[in-house]
Structures are given as structure tokens and as C-alpha cells.
Amino acid sequence: MAQIPTESTQQAVGYPSVFLLVMLGALVPVVPTGAVVSSAAVVAFHQTSPLSLLYIFLVASFAAFLGDLALYWLGKRGVGSKNGSRWLAKLRQHAPPDRLEQAQDKLRENGVTVLVLSRLVPAGRIPVMLACLLAAWPLRRFARGDVPACLAWAATYQLIGILGGSLFAEPWQGVAVAVVLTVVISGAPALWRKLRGAAPASGHEGPEGGSQA
Incomplete structure (x- = not known):
């Protein structure tokens, strides 16, 4: 008869998994790292160890920072080179020109503060990181601003997980709620941009806002 994994076994497997997934998500901006942290926080919330949530917070923050x-280091290698680098090209793919220009303007006006807030804004991390690269920020300066950014990011998504975990008795139910919340938060800006883009188009269907016959 198969034995149910103990809590210590779950933790031994869970913490490295969170670390690897979050770090991978930082390097490849398609992995939903917010959902990973929120789901891990739900599981930790239902465990008996009072330090489980603290460990998830530290592991997620450190993994995000290293990622x-x-x-940034990989992208920096491509700045100023003749052909650039594939990592810099990938960053540009995730930073539309209008968002990059906005990030550059805010970076010039507010400096490190924008970097700290960029991780809290859905799809805001890559445009600001690219703006830092194009502004020739040294790695050390970027790192100083990224530490509080990663701490704030991990705390935010962990709170989402704690909220989901506190609403239901079963961990899987809290995980489902946490995943839905993070997906909605992550997808809201893209949906808003699409709606804004569709509004002007619908307003020019005919003279004076009316549809053409």
C-alpha cells in the first residue's frame, strides 16, 4: 500500500521545485511564476510548520532575483555588440515599442523606483529591464533596485495564495483560486489594451460616429 508523503518530504520536494520554476520563469518570461508562488503559499498555509510560508517567501524572492x-547579464552582453544577442532579442519581443518608450521615460524621471514597481505591474518587468539595459545601467546598480522589487513581488503573490488558502479547507481548492486570481491579474493589462485599441476603431465606422449605410 502506497504511503502518503509526509510534510517534511513535501517540503523537501516543494522548495527546490519552487526555486527552479521561479528562476526559469525569470529567464523565460512565459512561465507563470506568480501562480507558482501563490500555489506554493496555499500548500504552505495548510501545513503545520509556522515557518513554511517564510521559507516559500525567501526561496521565491531569491530565485526571482537570481533569474x-x-x-540582465545575458542581455547586457548583447548591448553595443554588432549583432546583439538572442537574449536581448527575446527581451525586445516582450517589450512593445510603446511600452518600452513609456518605461524609458519613467526610468529617466524616477530611477530605481520604477524598477522596484516594475515587478508588481503585470508585464512590466521586461520593458523596464530593457530600458535599464539601453540606459547602460551597470549590473550592480540594477541588482540594488531588483532586491526590493523581488521581495515585494514574492510578498504580493504569497498574499494572494494565503487569501486563497484561507477561504477553503482543501489545499487544491485554494490552489485553484490562487491560479485563477494570478491569471486574471496577469491578463488584465493585455485585455485592457485590446479594448482600448478596439474602441477608436469602432468610433470611426461612419460620419459623426454613425455607421455607414
Whole structure:
């Protein structure tokens, strides 16, 4: 008869998994790292160890920081080179020109503060990181601003997980709620941009806002 994994076994498997997934998500901006942290927080909330949530917070923050640093270093290698680098090209793919220009303007006006807030804004991390690269920020300066950014990001998504975990008795129910919440939060800006883009188009269907016959 199969034995149910003990809590210590779950933790031994869970913490490295969170670390690897979050770090991978920082390097490859398609992995939903917010959902990973929120789901892990739900599971930790239902465990008996009072330090489980603290460990998830520390592991997620550290993994996000290392991932950001690695991606910035890889992108920095492409800045100023003749052909650039594939990592810099990938960053540009995730930073539309209008968002990049907005990030550059805010970076010039507010400096490190924008970097701290960029991780809290859905799809805001990559445009600001690219703006830092194009502004020739040294790795050390980027790292100083990225530390509070990763701490704030991990705390935010952990709170979402705690909220989901507190609403239901079963961990899987809280995980489902946490995943839905993070997906909605992550997808809201893209949906808003699509709606804004569709509004002007619908307003020019005919003279004076009316539809053409």
C-alpha cells in the first residue's frame, strides 16, 4: 500500500521545485511564476510548520532575483555588440515599442523606483529591464533596485495564495483560486489594451460616429 508523503518530504520536494520554476520563469518570461508562488503559499498555509510560508517567501524572492540578474547579464552582453544577442532579442519581443518608450521615460524621471514597481505591474518587468539595459545601467546598480522589487513581488503573490488558502479547507481548492486570481491579474493589462485599441476603431465606422449605410 502506497504511503502518503509526509510534510517534511513535501517540503523537501516543494522548495527546490519552487526555486527552479521561479528562476526559469525569470529567464523565460512565459512561465507563470506568480501562480507558482501563490500555489506554493496555499500548500504552505495548510501545513503545520509556522515557518513554511517564510521559507516559500525567501526561496521565491531569491530565485526571482537570481533569474533577473542572469537575464540582465545575458542581455547586457548583447548591448553595443554588432549583432546583439538572442537574449536581448527575446527581451525586445516582450517589450512593445510603446511600452518600452513609456518605461524609458519613467526610468529617466524616477530611477530605481520604477524598477522596484516594475515587478508588481503585470508585464512590466521586461520593458523596464530593457530600458535599464539601453540606459547602460551597470549590473550592480540594477541588482540594488531588483532586491526590493523581488521581495515585494514574492510578498504580493504569497498574499494572494494565503487569501486563497484561507477561504477553503482543501489545499487544491485554494490552489485553484490562487491560479485563477494570478491569471486574471496577469491578463488584465493585455485585455485592457485590446479594448482600448478596439474602441477608436469602432468610433470611426461612419460620419459623426454613425455607421455607414
